[in-house]
Amino acid sequence: xxxxxxxxxxxxxxxxxxxxxxxxxxxxxxxxxxxxxxxxxxxxxxxxxxxxxxxxxxxxxxxxxxxxxxxxxxxxxxxxxxxxxxxxxxxxxxxxxxxxxxxxxxxxxxxxxxxxxxxxxxxxxxxxxxxxxxxxxxxxxxxxxxxxxxxxxxxxxxxxxxxxxxxxxxxxxxxxxxxxxxxxxxxxxxxxxxxxxxxxxxxxxxxxxxxxxxxxxxxxxxxxxxxxxxxxxxxxxxxxxxxxxxxxxxxxxxxxxxxxxxxxxxxxxxxxxxxxxxxx
Amino acid sequence: xxxxxxxxxxxxxxxxxxxxxxxxxxxxxxxxxxxxxxxxxxxxxxxxxxxxxxxxxxxxxxxxxxxxxxxxxxxxxxxxxxxxxxxxxxxxxxxxxxxxxxxxxxxxxxxxxxxxxxxxxxxxxxxxxxxxxxxxxxxxxxxxxxxxxxxxxxxxxxxxxxxxxxxxxxxxxxxxxxxxxxxxxxxxxxxxxxxxxxxxxxxxxxxxxxxxxxxxxxxxxxxxxxxxxxxxxxxxxxxxxxxxxxxxxxxxxxxxxxxxxxxxxxxxxxxxxxxxxxxxxxxxxxxxxxxxxxxxxxxxxxxxxxxxxxxxxxxxxxxxxxxxxxxxxxxxxxxxxxxxxxxxxxxxxxxxxxxxxxxxxxxxxxxxxxxxxxxxxxxxxxxxxxxxxxxxxxxxxxxxxxxxxxxxxxxxxxxxxxxxxxxxxxxxxxxxxxxxxxxxxxxxxxxxxxxxxxxxxxxxxxxxxxxxxxxxxxxxxxxxxxxxxxxxxxxxxxxxxxxxxxxxxxxxxxxxxxxxxxxxxxxxxxxxxxxxxxxxxxxxxxxxxxxxxxxxxxxxxxxxxxxxxxxxxxxxxxxxxxxxxxxxxxxxxxxxxxxxxxxxxxxxxxxxxxxxxxxxxxx
Numbered sequence: 001x002x003x004x005x006x007x008x009x010x011x012x013x014x015x016x017x018x019x020x021x022x023x024x025x026x027x028x029x030x031x032x033x034x035x036x037x038x039x040x041x042x043x044x045x046x047x048x049x050x051x052x053x054x055x056x057x058x059x060x061x062x063x064x065x066x067x068x069x070x071x072x073x074x075x076x077x078x079x080x081x082x083x084x085x086x087x088x089x090x091x092x093x094x095x096x097x098x099x100x101x102x103x104x105x106x107x108x109x110x111x112x113x114x115x116x117x118x119x120x121x122x123x124x125x126x127x128x129x130x131x132x133x134x135x136x137x138x139x140x141x142x143x144x145x146x147x148x149x150x151x152x153x154x155x156x157x158x159x160x161x162x163x164x165x166x167x168x169x170x171x172x173x174x175x176x177x178x179x180x181x182x183x184x185x186x187x188x189x190x191x192x193x194x195x196x197x198x199x200x201x202x203x204x205x206x207x208x209x210x211x212x213x214x215x216x217x218x219x220x221x222x223x224x225x226x227x228x229x230x231x232x233x234x235x236x237x238x239x240x241x242x243x244x245x246x247x248x249x250x251x252x253x254x255x256x257x258x259x260x261x262x263x264x265x266x267x268x269x270x271x272x273x274x275x276x277x278x279x280x
Numbered sequence: 281x282x283x284x285x286x287x288x289x290x291x292x293x294x295x296x297x298x299x300x301x302x303x304x305x306x307x308x309x310x311x312x313x314x315x316x317x318x319x320x321x322x323x324x325x326x327x328x329x330x331x332x333x334x335x336x337x338x339x340x341x342x343x344x345x346x347x348x349x350x351x352x353x354x355x356x357x358x359x360x361x362x363x364x365x366x367x368x369x370x371x372x373x374x375x376x377x378x379x380x381x382x383x384x385x386x387x388x389x390x391x392x393x394x395x396x397x398x399x400x401x402x403x404x405x406x407x408x409x410x411x412x413x414x415x416x417x418x419x420x421x422x423x424x425x426x427x428x429x430x431x432x433x434x435x436x437x438x439x440x441x442x443x444x445x446x447x448x449x450x451x452x453x454x455x456x457x458x459x460x461x462x463x464x465x466x467x468x469x470x471x472x473x474x475x476x477x478x479x480x481x482x483x484x485x486x487x488x489x490x491x492x493x494x495x496x497x498x499x500x501x502x503x504x505x506x507x508x509x510x511x512x513x514x515x516x517x518x519x520x521x522x523x524x525x526x527x528x529x530x531x532x533x534x535x536x537x538x539x540x541x542x543x544x545x546x547x548x549x550x551x552x553x554x555x556x557x558x559x560x561x562x563x564x565x566x567x568x569x570x571x572x573x574x575x576x577x578x579x580x581x582x583x584x585x586x587x588x589x590x591x592x593x594x595x596x597x598x599x600x601x602x603x604x605x606x607x608x609x610x611x612x613x614x615x616x617x618x619x620x621x622x623x624x625x626x627x628x629x630x631x632x633x634x635x636x637x638x639x640x641x642x643x644x645x646x647x648x649x650x651x652x653x654x655x656x657x658x659x660x661x662x663x664x665x666x667x668x669x670x671x672x673x674x675x676x677x678x679x680x681x682x683x684x685x686x687x688x689x690x691x692x693x694x695x696x697x698x699x700x701x702x703x704x705x706x707x708x709x710x711x712x713x714x715x716x717x718x719x720x721x722x723x724x725x726x727x728x729x730x731x732x733x734x735x736x737x738x739x740x741x742x743x744x745x746x747x748x749x750x751x752x753x754x755x756x757x758x759x760x761x762x763x764x765x766x767x768x769x770x771x772x773x774x775x776x777x778x779x780x781x782x783x784x785x786x787x788x789x790x791x792x793x794x795x796x797x798x799x800x801x802x803x804x805x806x807x808x809x810x811x812x813x814x815x816x817x818x819x820x821x822x823x824x825x826x827x828x829x830x831x832x833x834x835x836x837x838x839x840x841x842x843x844x845x846x847x848x849x850x851x852x853x854x855x856x857x858x859x860x861x862x863x864x865x866x867x868x869x870x871x872x873x874x875x876x877x878x879x880x881x882x883x884x885x886x887x888x889x890x891x892x893x894x895x896x897x898x899x
Contacts, residue, residue: 077725077727078725081725094728095726096728099726100726113729143731144733144734145731146729146730146731155534155535157535158536158538158539159538161539162455166455166457169399169402169403170402170403170457172405172567172858173733174567174568175735175736175738175855175858176735177733177735200728200731235728237728
């Protein structure tokens with residue numbers, strides 16, 4: 001029964017449904033192997049405290065399977081290449097829907113890049129030519145991120161990049177991935193060392209929530225500069241499986257749907273500002 | 281004897297041609313074999329001494345005369361200075377300086393130990409090296425001074441007599457990733473300093489300070505608007521095809537020139553006749569070439585600048601749009617030689633990291649010759665002497681979606697920071713060479729929210745003439761004639777000859793090796809005549825001086841720098857240190873860290889031949 005499920009499901013959509021419903025019960029003993037980084041806070045962390053660790057657990061539960069984390073000491077950017085593609089685990093949490101290396105699930109939330117400032121600054125950025133933004137001297141952000149591309153467009157990149165390098169102690173990025181710690185980014189704003197931090201909102205949310213200094217977080221305005229392709233700031237987040245693993249992808253889709261109330265609760269607890277999935 | 285007279289005649293002719301240098305005491309001091317007043321011995325930067333006491337017949341009798349430990353365990357580049365009775369010794373970070381009395385070198389006459397931010401250590405890319413000191417002889421009420429750079433970006437002037445700090449200026453800001461490792465260079469009453477840190481997107485510049493006050497006299501950037509680069513009205517008028525005006529911005533996309541690199545941390549030379557200093561600017565930034573379309577001028581450039589104003593007279597870009605990290609900061613050695621047409625010319629010879637040794641007319645910037653440092657150089661087929669452009673082989677380019685295999689040279693270059701030598705009698709350059717090639721595998725990894733990481737995995741290993749099983753044969757030593765383009769002799773070495781060479785009229789060439797030998801070869805034939813095992817590997821160049829009628833040869837030991845980064849930082853991942861850890865993985869079986877100076881003489885003759893010297897004596 002189990003061995004024929006794949007071919008049957010391709011041929012007969014009605015049987016597919018039956019198969020999927022049957023799957024959780026059948027695979028109950030088999031844990032869901034989740035690829036996870038030990039150092040990708042707040043998404044994923046060695047003690048399981050990352051909010052994507054919690055989402056993965058909720059989805060595994062909805063499948064009737066136990067969540068089994070396959071950990072790596074390296075950054076999450078290496079998960080697909082070093083773990084998923086080598087069959088050491090079966091699902092990566094937190095990928096863009098168009099990631100060409102994997103088969104992605106339906107989105108389970110949507111969010112965007114946000115700017116964090118101190119409440120006392122009373123800043124309201126409504127465009128990428130906003131004088132308040134243009135007057136900022138040090139803005140924390142990640143390398144090769146949407147705000148970095150935007151800063152190149154508006155001519156602020158070259159004057160700001162040395163500050164970003166300072167945040168990573170000037171480590172060379174030639175042959176190693178260097179991440180700007182989101183906790184540090186928020187801390188820089190809270191302590192007044194940075195005028196603002198701009199990053200993917202889910203990456204900053206927890207630290208903004210926990211800051212002793214009152215902070216404000218709001219989505220960045222769209223790219224209306226009219227120069228070149230507009231830079232997208234809003235993204236759906238999905239899970240990814242190996243390209244031939246349609247069976248697991250379909251099962252995850254069903255489970256995500258089922259786990260949505262729990263996922264929403266996890267995101268609310270994390271204070272992640274979200275948008276309705278599929279909209280901008 | 282005949283050849284010595286010839287040198288004297290040439291020197292006399294030079295002085296007739298260049299009358300306005302009498303005020304420069306350094307020129308006079310450099311003429312004496314008692315002194316070694318700058319890292320390259322003289323303004324020609326030829327590391328050549330006319331001393332003949334040590335020669336091919338007796339060099340086998342060289343023995344240690346005395347030694348000194350700097351107390352620092354890191355890579356020791358450069359060489360000590362000697363002026364009169366004093367030797368001045370520098371160290372890597374924390375950049376301590378020691379003055380020793382040559383009559384009793386166990387006595388530290390003074391020491392200068394600066395306080396500097398430990399953050400500088402983290403910023404430095406390739407160990408915490410320093411390349412040496414500069415000396416200014418004093419004038420009027422201003423005492424003789426010693427200058428040094430600090431890793432944290434400062435330049436310090438110290439009194440040569442007692443080591444007291446005379447002034448200190450910030451030249452580079454480590455908060456923006458810029459450090460200092462270069463040896464300062466004194467010309468007239470100016471001290472010239474470069475900058476480091478191009479790996480991290482700084483904008484390179486060279487600055488001249490007033491030796492007496494530290495006041496900034498001029499600063500010239502390597503990129504950007506002409507007025508900030510001090511591009512003169514007559515810039516490249518002899519060679520307009522090199523490019524002339526506005527190119528420091530036009531050859532970059534947008535404002536990328538602002539973080540375009542082009543630092544200079546190598547060596548300088550000066551010609552009192554042309555009144556120009558000569559040096560090279562380094563690699564463009566960021567490293568990923570796809571992110572900086574264009575020629576990226578004026579990185580990778582041989583500069584001729586008026587020393588009084590900083591104004592650029594010529595600039596020749598060797599590697600337009602660098603893809604390999606072939607930072608163009610290497611030594612510039614000056615010579616007067618007849619070209620192929622028999623015309624006497626003032627020349628500048630520069631063994632570049634890109635594997636080409638360039639010779640230019642240093643009055644006009646004309647390209648005279650451009651030869652491969654080894655026939656295994658493959659990224660370039662040849663340099664077109666008419667256009668000055670390298671003719672590239674796309675197979676060995678580093679573009680995305682192309683796994684380039686066996687690129688020669690590697691990012692470390694076939695020649696790096698070593699200070700080589702030139703024997704004007706023999707018209708030979710003695711060059712210490714790296715024989716290292718690399719694979720360059722670019723990769724791109726997507727991340728969430730549109731982010732990604734573009735990286736490259738660098739693997740380095742011995743060049744085709746080395747042993748790729750045993751990871752040895754990583755270096756060469758060569759004698760080169762810049763006019764004929766021929767190599768008179770060459771030999772393989774187990775590891776890179778990183779530090780450079782010393783040539784003497786005793787028909788000798790000396791150099792240190794990474795595995796810890798100092799060696800002497802017959803400069804006519806290359807025959808190995810003497811060697812001695814140092815306490816640690818050498819990455820600096822030897823020097824020589826004559827004191828109380830005894831000729832000494834001195835060299836720093838202390839392995840490290842880029843080739844020794846695996847030893848210094850205890851790394852084992854072969855791709856770490858941008859691939860240097862893999863290339864030099866065998867080094868740990870030959871040497872360990874150390875730091876100091878060893879001084880040799882015939883039979884070990886020296887100050888302690890008198891056994892009472894240095895003994896305790898009660899009143």
